[in-house]
Each structure stands twice: as C-alpha cells, then as structure tokens.
Amino acid sequence: MIISSIHHLTFPIEDPLLKFFIELLIILLVPLLLNKIKIPHLLGLLVAGAAVGPYGFNLLSRDSSVVVTGTTGLLYIMFLAGLEIDMGDFKKNKWKSITFSIYTFVAPFVLGFAGGYYILHFSLLTSILFAALFSSHTLIVYPMISALGIAKNSAVNITVGGTMITDVLTLLVLAVIVGLSQGDVGAAFWLQLSISMIVFVLVVLLIFPIVARWFFKHVSDKISQYIFVVVMIYLASILAELAGIESIIGAFFAGLALNRLIPHTSSLMNRIEFVGNAIFIPFFLISVGMLIDFSAFIKSWETLGVAAIMLLASIGGKYIAAMLIQKTYRLSKDEGRLVFGMSSASAAATLATVMVGYNIILGQTAEGEPIRLLNEHVLNGSILLILISCTISSFVTMSSAQRIAEEARENTVAGDKLPEAHILLPINKQEMTEKMINLGMLIRTKSNNDQLFALNIISEDNNESSVKNAQKILEAAVKLGAAADVEVQAITRHDNGVVGGINNVIKEKSISDLVIGLDKEKGFSTSFMYNLYNGYLKNEHVNLMIYSSVQPISTIKEYVVLVPPLAYQESGFFEVLLKIWNIARNSASSLRFYTTQHTIQILQRVVKKSAIEASFYTITNWTEVDTVIRELKSNQGLIVLMADRNRFSYRSPVHTITQFLNENRIENNYLLIYPYTENDAGTAEKRAVNNHQDFAEIGKLIQKVFR
Structure with a gap:
C-alpha cells in the first residue's frame, strides 16, 4: 500500500502510515537538532508544523486525525497542570493566584479594548471580545517546567492558579458576547449558565474522586488504570462543554480531582507524563503550527497593523501583570520573568475565542460579503500572535527556569541538604x-x-x-x-x-x-x-x-500521625519527620497530628516553612490513641512514632500499640516508625530540637528539600 502511494504521490499526503511516519519523524528530529543550538523544541515543533502544513509545503493536511490528537495534547497540558499542582502550595498561594489573575486579566484587556475601540474602530461588542483574546493564556511551556523539576515553585503555582481563573473569565466573556450578539441574554441565560457551571464543578471535584478511589482500589491492572485516567480527562472535558465552557477547563478540573489519587512518584504518574510528552503534546504543537499562514501578512498591511496591536496588548499586558505580581509579593527577578514567560503564550483559549467570533455572522455588506463579529484580519493576526507569543514564552521560560533550577541545586549542594x-x-x-x-x-x-x-x-x-x-x-x-x-x-x-x-x-x-x-x-x-x-x-x-498495607497507597487521602511525648528529643526525630513529610508531599495527602501541646508548637514551627497540609489535635494521655485508631476512616492511613526502651520518648503505653493492632486488625494501612538512636549522650543532646534556632534551620531545610 505504501509503495503504491509513493508511486502515485500527491500533496497533501493521504496515506495514514506515511502521514504518521512524517509526524513522528518531526517529533524525533526537531528536539535533537534544536537542543544543540539552545532553541526550545516547543518552538521548533510549531515551525515544523507550519512548514509541512497547508500554508507551507502542503505535505500534510490539518485533517480530523491531526485535530483529534492535537486536541488531546491540549487537554493533556491542562490536565497535567491540575494534576501536578501542589495542593498545599495552591491553598497557601490562593490569594496570590487570585491577585495575579486580576492583574493578568485586566491589564491585557484594557490595552486590547483601547486598541480595538479607539484605534481599529471596532464596535463595542467586537472590542470587548477582541480584548478578551489577550487575557487568557495557555501553559504551553508547562512540560518544560516539569522536566526541570521546579513545578512546585511558588511562582509556578501562582501562574497555574491564575491561568485557571483567567481562562474561565475569558470564556465567560465569550459566552456572554455570543449571547448578546444573538440577542438571547436574559435572566434565563444567566441562570442556566450559573447552574450548569456549579453542577459541573460539583460533579468533577466531588464525584470524580469517589469513582477514581473505588476504581484504583479494585483494579490493579496498570493499562486499565491509565485508560481510566484518559477517560476521566475526556469525560470532564465533555461535561465542561455541556456546561457552556471550554473543554480545557474541564481537563484542568479533572487534574485537580485526581491530584490526590495519583502520587507524583508513582508508575501511573510516570506513564501519564511519558505518553503526553512523547506523543500528544507534540502533536498539539504541530497542529497549531499548521494554522500559521505567513502569506497573509504579506498580502495585507491592515493585517499587520491589527497583528501589531494584538501583540502589544497581549505581550505588553502580560509583562505588566508579571511585574505587578513580582512587586506585590516580592518575588525574585527570575520568578517574575518565569511568571511572564509562562503566561505570555496565547494558543488554546485565544484560538477558540477567535474561531467562535469569526464564525458569528452579524449581517452582510452591500456586496453580499458577510459581516463577522471578528474579521479575517483578527483571525490572521491571532495566528501570528500564537507564533510570536509561544516563541517569547519558550525563550523567557527556559532561561529563567534554568536559573531557578540551578539556584535550587546550589542551595542544596554545599552542605544544606541531608546526607x-x-x-x-x-x-x-x-x-x-x-x-x-x-x-x-x-x-x-x-x-x-x-x-x-x-x-x-x-x-x-x-x-x-x-x-x-x-x-x-x-x-x-x-x-x-x-x-x-x-x-x-x-x-x-x-x-x-x-x-x-x-x-x-x-x-x-x-x-x-x-x-x-x-x-x-x-x-x-x-x-x-x-x-x-x-x-x-x-x-x-x-x-x-x-x-x-491493606489498600493501594494512592487511595489514602489523609494520614493520622501519633507522636508520643518527648519524641522531639529523639536523635532521629527530624529524619523520620522528613520521611513523613515526604509521604504527604509525594502522595498529595494531608497529615493529622495527635500529640502533646508542646510537641504541636514544635511541629507548627516546621510546618510554616513547608506547604504540607497539616492539622493538630492535643492528646493528654497516650491511652487516648486507642479511640483515635478505632475511629479511622477508610481513606485514612496511620503513622505511629515508636520508641525503644532506652529512648527519651519511651512510655510503656506506646508499646501496647502493637498488641492493640494485633487484637483489632484494623482495615487501614499503618506504618510504625522507630527513629534511630545514638549512644553518645553528647551527640544526642546536640541533635535535640528544643530551641527556636534549630526549628528555623529544620524548616529552611525542609523548604529546600521540597523545592
């Protein structure tokens, strides 16, 4: 079949095997070639898509197969952003994300509206929709951030949270403008939109985790687990569209819903990232590149003028927003640049908004030409905006992210990290x-x-x-x-x-x-x-x-941690505390500590330096832990700090834990931890953590380890 197709080769190529081979060849060769000259391969895939697409050499058409895989890649980017976001950091930085979303929505919107209404003389509705194009952004560089290991950086969390809010606002503006242009915006419109969005959020964030937890508990087949995750991505995307918002928002919420059920260190997480970064995300970049028509800018000076205004409003607005958030929360210069780099790329929501506006016909000219809500100059300008914004985003993000990653490594190389x-x-x-x-x-x-x-x-x-x-x-x-x-x-x-x-x-x-x-x-x-x-x-x-272990570790939502009196004086207390922190951080689970009031004060000082979600409850008598264990819920795990006979925290009731667990056979995962000891009393005393300076150093170390 392939030989026959080669003998009768026509362009664009229709043979599915040959098409797929060319696309895979692009995905393979572009990163290899561009890495040597320090150019982000994301940009290379966009340019390669333009070269082989219908407006380039016309080797491949942007048919349904390209659109489907490209759409999956876009959903994958948003899903990974929601899945990898650290929920502790997200809650800790929620007001920063909200503040950034206001900055990054308003600044480009104001510039875009001024350009559309006062310079290009668009109508009021068209100017509002035109301005909304620049408020959204696509996390096209997120795979690069993840690969460098700085996905948990506070600047990244702020940008990811702001992206979710701004994209929702942009798409709401789109829904309202479309309704106004069609004359059907009334009380019923707002009621339907509000109810559908509330139902969507509740279904995805409340029901999805319940279904996923049941599935992971009862199905251990790795392939089935991966397919289940992809099904949930598409289901959330479909539900989002039914609710009247874009599918990318659904994919992001699906990531948030499954965040605590897919540990960041698990094989399932590795499969999700691998398939996305190897296949779907590169296909999305190639499909976007196929939209680029360079000839459109040569044919019309008006298109270039519109594109210039769009670039100024979008890139300028995002830069202003990034500098404002940097000054407001005293981020470092590199973190400010990283926020700008991540938020400056326009692709998904921008393209969706333009296409919807372009397809809305408001009437006809005297010559019978259609009057569109957004004309072809805006459509062509948006393609140039996508290319240039993604280029700027790739270069700025790569340079700033590498410096942040190098700084984090330097902070942990010269004696600041544990052996x-x-x-x-x-x-x-x-x-x-x-x-x-x-x-x-x-x-x-x-x-x-x-x-x-x-x-x-x-x-x-x-x-x-x-x-x-x-x-x-x-x-x-x-x-x-x-x-x-x-x-x-x-x-x-x-x-x-x-x-x-x-x-x-x-x-x-x-x-x-x-x-x-x-x-x-x-x-x-x-x-x-x-x-x-x-x-x-x-x-x-x-x-x-x-x-x-009696159930999959990924299904544990919270760990109940029992800490006996004086445990903080153990030689190995900090080391085992770090292990408990690792469990919570790597599995996105929360911690619920039961211990004495003095130990709680110690733990709270450490928690302030990290993004672990933790709650604290006082126990005055160690015998109370029996009740705590009996009241464990099915989605909770148990961690108990134990002690040997000669240790500071030794209390005879501590050793009854093993007998209690034997007799009651609880249906929960549990982990008993015996911190190490040192016979040298002087060394043990040095390692004791009873003063404020020691706790501050521990907190700093935890913060660096988890960067």
Missing part, C-alpha cells in the same frame, strides 16, 4: 513487592537522590525454586521502580537467617532506613517481636519502619 539516604526493602513474598516499592518511592527525597535497595534473603538450605522465586520478586521490584523512573538496586543474599542477613546488608550498604513489611495474617507474632527487639532495633543508626 543521601539508603533505604532497604526486604521482600520475601510476591504480593508484597508492589506495596513495599510504592512506600519506598514515597519516603525517598527525590531531590536528594535517595537510593532504594530491594533485598531477598535465601537460606543456605533452600532449593532451586527458592532462588527462582527470589529472582522473580527482585525483577518485579526493579521493573516497578523503572516504571516510575526510579532505580531500585536488587540484592540477593544467601544467609543462615533472615535477621542476620538483613543486618549484614545494613552494614555493607550503609543503610539509613529499614522498612519491614508486616504479614497481615501473622501480624505481630511472638517470633516477629523477638526479631524486632533482638535483631532489627539493634541497628542503632538506622530508622526502622514496620509497614502493613
């Missing part, structure tokens, strides 16, 4: 593999390059089948890590005993954290408790965690 953690995960059963690896990926600090080790102990008298089983378990562990782009080092060890083998590996690999999986059926058996106190806890400089 690299070595986390050991002994696994002896196939069904525990995924559970243990998922927890290991949650507790590691990504920016610290913490290492994961999967270990299987084989007794000396075991047969060949045990060796094969060990290989199967460790291969699965390595694959699970690779699926999330995390290296898991597999260790097979022949030893006379499990405890002795684990302790030997701890010494050989300088292990800092040991995670022991608990068999749900056996629980805290006599033999397990013997191994715990006479084996695992003998490793004084190792944090020990005992983990029991």
